[in-house]
Amino acid sequence: MNDGLFSDLEEIPHEEVLERLKTLEEHLRSLDLEFNDLRNERRSQIDLVKSLREAVSDIEDVNSERRGLLKKFHEIKKVADKERGVRDKVNIAIPPPTSVLEEWMAETHTKLTTIDNDLTAVPTLNRELDTFQRFFELQAAVVLKRTAEEAHGRYIKLVEEMRYITTQLDSARKIKDETTEKTKEENSELDTDKLTRKEIRKMSRRITGIDKKLDAISSERKDERKEINKLRSYLRITSSRGKPIKLSDVKQRASEGGSLNTHELGAILDSGGLSNIDGQRNEDSERSSKRMRGKKKSRRLGVTRGGPRKGNSATRRE
Numbered sequence: 001m002n003d004g005l006f007s008d009l010e011e012i013p014h015e016e017v018l019e020r021l022k023t024l025e026e027h028l029r030s031l032d033l034e035f036n037d038l039r040n041e042r043r044s045q046i047d048l049v050k051s052l053r054e055a056v057s058d059i060e061d062v063n064s065e066r067r068g069l070l071k072k073f074h075e076i077k078k079v080a081d082k083e084r085g086v087r088d089k090v091n092i093a094i095p096p097p098t099s100v101l102e103e104w105m106a107e108t109h110t111k112l113t114t115i116d117n118d119l120t121a122v123p124t125l126n127r128e129l130d131t132f133q134r135f136f137e138l139q140a141a142v143v144l145k146r147t148a149e150e151a152h153g154r155y156i157k158l159v160e161e162m163r164y165i166t167t168q169l170d171s172a173r174k175i176k177d178e179t180t181e182k183t184k185e186e187n188s189e190l191d192t193d194k195l196t197r198k199e200i201r202k203m204s205r206r207i208t209g210i211d212k213k214l215d216a217i218s219s220e221r222k223d224e225r226k227e228i229n230k231l232r233s234y235l236r237i238t239s240s241r242g243k244p245i246k247l248s249d250v251k252q253r254a255s256e257g258g259s260l261n262t263h264e265l266g267a268i269l270d271s272g273g274l275s276n277i278d279g280q281r282n283e284d285s286e287r288s289s290k291r292m293r294g295k296k297k298s299r300r301l302g303v304t305r306g307g308p309r310k311g312n313s314a315t316r317r318e
Contacts, residue, residue: 080158090148105138
C-alpha cells in the first residue's frame, strides 16, 4: 500500500510535513530571485554584445579603410621621395634656375654668332673655344634643370595627394573616436579599450554560462514545485476534516465503506486506486479470519476447568 503518490509521507508527522513545505517554499523563492537576476544579467549581456558587435564592425570598417589609405599613402610617398631625390640631386649640382641658365646661354650664343667690326676685339681661339664649351655646358644644364623642375612638379602633386589622404585618415580616426565615445556613452560599464572580437567571444561564453545556470535552476524549480504541490495536496487531504489525520486513516475508512470527500477520493486514486482498497479489504478480512481461527484453536487446546480428562469407565463409575 506504500507505493502511491504519498507513500513517503504517510509515516511522517504532520508537523514535519509542514516544516518541509515551508523549507521548500523558501528555497523556491530564493531560486526564483536567482533565476530573475540571471535572466536580467543575460538580457544586459546580450544588449552589451549587440552594441559591442556594432561598434567593432564600424571600427573594423574604419580600420580597413585606414589600412587602404595608409597603404596608398606609403606608395605615393615612395614615388614622391624618388622624385624629390631627382630634383635635389640636380639642384645641388646646378643651383641656378632654368630661366637664369637660359639667359646665360642666350648671351653666350650671341657672343658666338656676332662678329665685332673692331677686329682688335675679336676673341682669341682659346677664348672662343671656352665660350663654345660654356654654351654646351649651359645647354646641358638647362636640359637637366628642366628634368629637375619636372620632377619637382610631380613631387608637388604627390605631396598634395598625400595631404588629401592625411585628411581622410584624420576623418577616419574621428569616426573611430566618435564610435568609441558613443559606445561608451551607451554602455558605461564597457571598457572602450576592449572593443575587439576577442572581447565579444569572451562575453558570448559568459552568456553561454548563464544559459547553463538558467537551465539548471529551471530544472530544480520544476522539481521543487512538483514536490511543493505534492506536499500541499497531502496537507489539504489530511486536513480536510478540520484536524490532521493520517492518509492510512482515509484508506481505512474507504476500505470499510465510509464516506470520502473529493480531496480524500483524489488521494486514494493517487495512492494506487480503488483496486488497492479492495486488496486491503481482502487482506483485512483474511487477517480477521486468521485471528478468529486462532481464537477457536486456542479454545480447543486449552485446559478445562474440571481437572484432568476422564475416560468412559471413570464416567460410568461416577
